[in-house]
Amino acid sequence: MKQTCPNCNSVFDCQVENAAACWCHKLPAIAPIEAARCLCPACLKAQVQEQIEQFVADFKAGKRYNTAPDYKRPGRPVEGIDYYMENGMFVMTSWSHLKRGYCCGSGCRHCPYPKG
Numbered sequence: 366m367k368q369t370c371p372n373c374n375s376v377f378d379c380q381v382e383n384a385a386a387c388w389c390h391k392l393p394a395i396a397p398i399e400a401a402r403c404l405c406p407a408c409l410k411a412q413v414q415e416q417i418e419q420f421v422a423d424f425k426a427g428k429r430y431n432t433a434p435d436y437k438r439p440g441r442p443v444e445g446i447d448y449y450m451e452n453g454m455f456v457m458t459s460w461s462h463l464k465r466g467y468c469c470g471s472g473c474r475h476c477p478y479p480k481g
């Protein structure tokens with residue numbers, strides 16, 4: 366069904382009657398569900414990115430446990446959430462490292478784990 370984004374007024378498809386099949390299921394369910402109506406893909410992604418940024422900052426500051434592995438979803442990594450492209454190369458985000466749950470020891474650019 367068509368919905369109007371309460372944030373930016375754009376019209377988008379929402380499969381509220383079959384939530385598991387909706388595009389929004391590919392994003393980690395980390396954003397607070399405050400609105401009765403769903404956000405459009407762009408606004409939801411921006412909100413999720415904000416939440417993840419806070420999550421990573423809190424983890425690095427030792428203010429929270431790493432619960433990111435709980436947000437793992439089957440399916441492909443999401444651009445802008447799990448990775449971004451730079452000169453044709455995949456760069457994994459801190460979030461994707463947190464979802465793995467441990468440091469792989471390869472000196473990744475966005476490794477969020479404390480250095481021993």
Ligand SMILES: [Zn+2]
Nearest residue numbers: 370373405408
């Ligand atoms: Zn929107």
